Amino acid sequence: MSAPDFVGVGTARSGTTWWDELIHAHPDVYRASGVAKEVHFFDRYWDGSWTDAGIARYHASFARPAGGLAGEWTPGYMVDFWVPPLLRRAAPEARILVLLRDPIERFRSGLTLTENRLTLSWTPRAAANGGFQRGCYADQLERLWQAFPPEQVLVLQYERCVRDPRAELRRTFAFLGLDPAPADALTAPEHRVNATSVRKATLSEAQRAALTRAFAPEVERLGGLVPEFDMSLWGEYEP
Amino acid sequence: MTAAHRSGRDLPLTVRARQSAIRVLRAARKVRGHRPPGPGTPPRVRAGWVGAPRDFVGIGAQKAGTSWWSALIGEHPDVHRPGDQPKELHFFDEYWERPFTEADVERYARYFPRPPGGSAGEWTPGYMVDFWTPQLLRRAAPEARILVLLRDPLERYRSGMAHTDEMDRRSLGRQDAVGSFGRGLYAQQLRRVFAAFPREQVLILQYERCRIDPEGELSRTFRFLGLREVSLDPSRFQRPVNPTTARKVELRPELRAALTAAYAPDLAQLIALVPELDLDLWPTARAGT
Numbered sequence: 001m002s003a004p005d006f007v008g009v010g011t012a013r014s015g016t017t018w019w020d021e022l023i024h025a026h027p028d029v030y031r032a033s034g035v036a037k038e039v040h041f042f043d044r045y046w047d048g049s050w051t052d053a054g055i056a057r058y059h060a061s062f063a064r065p066a067g068g069l070a071g072e073w074t075p076g077y078m079v080d081f082w083v084p085p086l087l088r089r090a091a092p093e094a095r096i097l098v099l100l101r102d103p104i105e106r107f108r109s110g111l112t113l114t115e116n117r118l119t120l121s122w123t124p125r126a127a128a129n130g131g132f133q134r135g136c137y138a139d140q141l142e143r144l145w146q147a148f149p150p151e152q153v154l155v156l157q158y159e160r161c162v163r164d165p166r167a168e169l170r171r172t173f174a175f176l177g178l179d180p181a182p183a184d185a186l187t188a189p190e191h192r193v194n195a196t197s198v199r200k201a202t203l204s205e206a207q208r209a210a211l212t213r214a215f216a217p218e219v220e221r222l223g224g225l226v227p228e229f230d231m232s233l234w235g236e237y238e239p
Numbered sequence: 240m241t242a243a244h245r246s247g248r249d250l251p252l253t254v255r256a257r258q259s260a261i262r263v264l265r266a267a268r269k270v271r272g273h274r275p276p277g278p279g280t281p282p283r284v285r286a287g288w289v290g291a292p293r294d295f296v297g298i299g300a301q302k303a304g305t306s307w308w309s310a311l312i313g314e315h316p317d318v319h320r321p322g323d324q325p326k327e328l329h330f331f332d333e334y335w336e337r338p339f340t341e342a343d344v345e346r347y348a349r350y351f352p353r354p355p356g357g358s359a360g361e362w363t364p365g366y367m368v369d370f371w372t373p374q375l376l377r378r379a380a381p382e383a384r385i386l387v388l389l390r391d392p393l394e395r396y397r398s399g400m401a402h403t404d405e406m407d408r409r410s411l412g413r414q415d416a417v418g419s420f421g422r423g424l425y426a427q428q429l430r431r432v433f434a435a436f437p438r439e440q441v442l443i444l445q446y447e448r449c450r451i452d453p454e455g456e457l458s459r460t461f462r463f464l465g466l467r468e469v470s471l472d473p474s475r476f477q478r479p480v481n482p483t484t485a486r487k488v489e490l491r492p493e494l495r496a497a498l499t500a501a502y503a504p505d506l507a508q509l510i511a512l513v514p515e516l517d518l519d520l521w522p523t524a525r526a527g528t
Contacts, residue, residue, distance in 0.1 A: 046416035048494025080413065081420050081501035082494070125369065126418070128335045132370045133421040142504035206338055207371075214370035217430040 003091040004062045006176050008073025009083070009144065012134060013109035014101035015158045018191050020073045022169055026182050029071075030064035039072040041090075042083045050082075055090045069176060073097065078140045079133070084147035095176055096148050100222075101158035102234040103135030103215045104208065110134065111201035132214065138221035155226050159233035165189040212236045278328045281349035282321045288352045295384040295464050296376060297362025298432065301422055302398040303390035304446040307478045309362040311457055312464070314471050318360075319353035327363040330379075331372040339375050347379040358466060362386065367428045368421070373435035384464055385436055390446035391521035392423030392502045393495065400488050420501065426508035433512070443513050447520040450478070503527035 006023075008016055020037045023029055041058050042050075062070040071094070077083040078098060087094070101109075110131045122130065144153060154175045161168040169183035183189075203211070219237045223229060231237045295312075297305055309326045312318055330347055331339075351359030360383070366372045367387065376383070390398075399419045432441060442463040449456045453476040458468065490498070506524045510516055518524035 043413050046413045046494075048491030048497065050493055076413075079417060081417070082497040085497060085500060122414075124336050125332055129368060129370065129421070130414070130418060133417070136424075136427060139424060139427060139505060143501050146500060146503065204338070207335070210335075210371040210374065213374055213434065214431055217434065218427070 002062065003059055004071040004094050005069040006071035006095040006097060007077070007087060007091060008071070008075070008097040008099070009087070010075055010078030010098045010140065011100055011106065011137070012075040012079075013106045014075070014099050015161065015191055016073050016075050016099050019097075019099055019156070019161065019172070022165070022186065022189055023071075023172060023176070025186060026069075026173060026178055028068055028178055030068045031070060032061065032063045035061045035072070037072065038074040040074050040076070041072075042074075042077060042080065042086050045086060046080065046082055048082070050086055052089065058090045069178065071095075078144060081143060084144050088147040094152075096144065096153040097172070098141070098144070098153060098155045099158055099161070100137050100155065100229075103137065103219065104203075104211045104234075104236065106135050107131045107211060108201055108203050111203075132211070135215060136218045138218050138225055141222070141225055155229075157229055157233065160230060162191050163233075165191070208236075278330050278350065281346060282324065282352060284349070284352040288354050288357075293348075293351045293360045293380055293383055294358045295360035295386055296366070296380055297360070297364070297386040297388070298372070298376070299364050299367030299387045299428065300389055300395060300425065301364040301368070302395050303364070303388045304449065304478065305362050305364050305388050308386075308388055308444070308449060308460070311453070311471070311475065312360075312460060314475055315358075315461060315466050315469060317356070317358050317466055319357045320351065320359060324350070326361065327365075328361045329363050329365070330361075331363075331366060331369065331375050334375055335369070335371050339378070344379045358464060360384075360386075360464075367432060370431060373432050377435040383440075385432065385441040386444070386460070386463075387429070387432070387441060388444045388446055388449070389425055389516075391523050392425065392506070393490075393498050393523040395423050396420060396498060397488055397490055400490075420498070423502060424505045426505045426512055429509070429512055443516065445516060445520055448517065451520075499523050499526045 008020060010016075017037060024031055039058075039061050041054075041061070045054075061072065064070040077087065087096075111127075141153075141155070154172065156168060156172065166183050166186065166189060169186070169189060170180040173180040173183055216237070219231065219234065223231055297309060299305075306326060313320060328350060330350070334343070350361070353359045366376060376385075396419050399422060400415070429443075442460065444456060444460065454471075454473070457471070457476075461468065502523055506518065506521075506527060510518055510524075
């Protein structure tokens with residue numbers, strides 16, 4: 001029993017289930033039975049009730065044979081401001097994975113029933129603000145990098161993963177210290193749309209315009225933080 | 240949610256069933272999030288008075304003393320507000336879901352009748368948080384002077400949680416913490432404000448400085464609003480205690496540390512955006528740097 005080798009921390013509605021499955025298709029990556037992709041271990045500590053006694057319980061989810069790797073991917077960790085420092089204490093050596101998607105598409109996707117399940121009692125206004133906040137990636141990355149050095153964090157772009165899954169998966173495997181070769185052997189790495197998002201929500205033109213303007217400074221800051229991102233893949237934004 | 244979603248047309252039965260379950264649950268549960276009544280009908284304009292786009296609009300921040308400061312502005316003899324009209328109009332709250340038209344622009348202008356030469360405004364602290372609002376406000380009140388009152392984000396967070404605490408303590412959870420934290424990301428909010436309004440049209444005040452020197456900061460506010468110099472009775476400067484903040488919630492040390500670290504990047508951005516802020520007045524800023 002020891003700390004996870006990797007932890008995905010972001011972000012919801014951005015293909016993390018797909019990418020997590022591809023990682024677990026690698027022969028050296030293990031997941032103990034009964035352990036979910038999303039462990040949500042740190043969710044409950046929003047009130048400051050964390051103690052380091054929790055560390056051993058967190059580690060219990062990552063049993064694997066010697067030489068094997070194990071990890072989890074809870075997309076809310078990056079949004080929850082209290083999580084990065086706790087994660088650093090519980091898994092100081094873990095490689096951190098972040099998958100980001102066009103924030104407007106992410107927002108739209110969050111309007112489907114899935115996110116409503118979490119925000120059942122919210123007014124439309126509160127839900128809109130919540131969805132917007134989840135797309136302010138630059139703020140989230142800056143907080144994450146306070147807890148983990150940037151070289152310990154891999155920031156992937158969802159649209160690039162869709163365009164060239166094998167190349168991005170090789171990059172992911174190499175970052176995790178795995179043999180990248182199995183990425184080429186995968187037979188069907190293409191993204192299968194999550195069943196819950198089949199029913200697509202739509203945005204009005206005015207809503208799309210409001211989101212585009214409001215996200216513009218955040219996308220620009222993100223481009224400064226992650227220069228290798230190709231912002232032309234995010235519809236409304238050109239570098 | 241689309242119109243088709245709402246009407247339930249063209250949806251598979253299971254989706255419709257889940258939607259109706261959500262509707263029932265929404266109705267049954269207490270709706271979270273402050274939802275004040277809309278502004279209602281604009282007041283009638285008295286003969287000889289003008290109904291014009293407001294002169295000033297306060298847009299933030301929640302739990303930062305805006306009721307106190309708005310009341311002090313209202314003490315100025317040239318500032319007018321109909322007796323039954325609230326400090327917070329919440330005019331733009333619903334326009335995430337509704338199109339904003341020229342008729343809405345015209346309607347907003349009618350809320351603050353005053354005699355010629357008089358001044359009028361409102362202060363809805365959520366405007367700065369609602370990402371769609373600065374651009375709409377710019378359309379509706381392009382000349383308005385914009386007021387922002389900021390407070391140490393950790394104190395704002397604590398006070399905001401105390402406010403929620405009054406309403407529904409037991410259901411407080413992760414989503415409330417995330418939401419309350421986001422309302423203290425001032426630099427992020429101001430980037431959107433400055434994209435809509437020129438910098439010199441926005442006055443940024445600090446609650447802590449207003450507490451130390453209410454007279455000086457109020458003079459500054461009056462000057463910014465183009466109001467003549469008046470001196471108020473010093474007894475007016477006493478800040479009445481807001482009943483929702485009377486019961487203080489103390490944050491666990493672990494949470495204070497987490498908030499201090501988490502606000503540091505935004506505070507670094509804030510001081511770059513607003514160099515005249517005195518971050519020495521904010522313990523969170525001192526500890527985080």
